Amino acid sequence: MILILTYHKIATGRANDAGEFYTITRDDxxxxxxxxxxxxxxxxxxxxxxxxxxxxxxxCLLTFDDGTQDHYDIVLPLLEEHKFQGVFFVCTGKFDxxxxxxRAKVGDxxxxxxxxxxxxxxxxxxxxxxxxQIRERIALSRRVLTEVVGTPPVLFAPxxxxxxxxxxxxxxxxxxxxxxxxxxxxNDRPDLAALQCIPINQRIGPKQFHDILDRRAAVRMAVMxxxxxxxxxxxxxxxxxxxxQAIIGTHDHK
Numbered sequence: 001m002i003l004i005l006t007y008h009k010i011a012t013g014r015a016n017d018a019g020e021f022y023t024i025t026r027d028d029x030x031x032x033x034x035x036x037x038x039x040x041x042x043x044x045x046x047x048x049x050x051x052x053x054x055x056x057x058x059x060c061l062l063t064f065d066d067g068t069q070d071h072y073d074i075v076l077p078l079l080e081e082h083k084f085q086g087v088f089f090v091c092t093g094k095f096d097x098x099x100x101x102x103r104a105k106v107g108d109x110x111x112x113x114x115x116x117x118x119x120x121x122x123x124x125x126x127x128x129x130x131x132x133q134i135r136e137r138i139a140l141s142r143r144v145l146t147e148v149v150g151t152p153p154v155l156f157a158p159x160x161x162x163x164x165x166x167x168x169x170x171x172x173x174x175x176x177x178x179x180x181x182x183x184x185x186x187n188d189r190p191d192l193a194a195l196q197c198i199p200i201n202q203r204i205g206p207k208q209f210h211d212i213l214d215r216r217a218a219v220r221m222a223v224m225x226x227x228x229x230x231x232x233x234x235x236x237x238x239x240x241x242x243x244x245q246a247i248i249g250t251h252d253h254k
Contacts, residue, residue, distance in 0.1 A: 002044060002187040003060040003213075004180060004197040005032075010074045014202070022201050026074050032200070032209050033082040036060065039213060043085040046115060046154065050177060055190065063087040063180060063197065065119060065157060067094060067101045076109060089119035089157040089180075092144040103148045110149040117155035118142060118176065125162045134170040142175055154178055161229070168193060184225040186215065199225070 008022035010029050044059040062079070064071050067090030079086045088109060094100040110116050120126060121141040126134050138156075146152045154177040158167060161182030171179060178192045185196030198212055211217055
């Protein structure tokens with residue numbers, strides 16, 4: 001089993017805005033890293049993942065989406081304090097914009113041993129555009145990341161979690177070898193073209209995080225998350241956010 005945890009923004013204080021559902025605090029992240037370390041987890045190397053062999057026990061990937069500035073200011077020091085490796089999926093079209101990572105900082109993160117993955121060139125849905133447009137966006141993002149990091153990326157996470165067969169096939173045909181989806185799950189039988197993850201949100205406290213590690217209430221969590229994803233695909237974004245808060249906001253999982 002490969003445990004993949006997916007994070008977004010990390011803040012110094014508690015987020016109150018419903019739009020910041022996936023934002024957790026630095027203290028939350030530190031506590032979760034401590035729990036992982038206490039349980040004996042270690043970060044799986046990419047060459048181990050690509051080897052095709054059975055994953056070692058207590059292995060994980062710690063993934064961070066969107067390439068926001070806090071990933072350098074807050075996440076990077078915590079990863080290094082706990083001796084963990086991060087996987088950062090960045091939107092290259094947002095490099096050097098306010099609140100997002102600069103090219104120099106992304107290059108520094110890679111030099112310090114962390115993995116930089118592709119999140120397309122902007123945070124827009126890929127499942128609603130043509131195959132040629134998908135190819136153009138992936139090629140552009142891949143070219144920029146190769147210039148910044150020095151090696152071409154092999155990991156991809158679809159913006160917003162939106163993916164279908166067309167997106168998957170184009171991505172794999174254009175240099176990516178591993179796709180981390182937003183499908184909720186533990187990767188008991190890892191599929192490198194459709195890795196599952198546990199998305200972390202602000203309503204997951206210490207007890208809920210330990211439940212995740214112990215796989216307690218996994219079926220209930222998976223069903224609720226699947227319901228959320230179906231609504232996400234079906235509803236306009238603004239309506240989806242309101243419904244998400246009403247249905248899931250009172251639960252301790254995403």
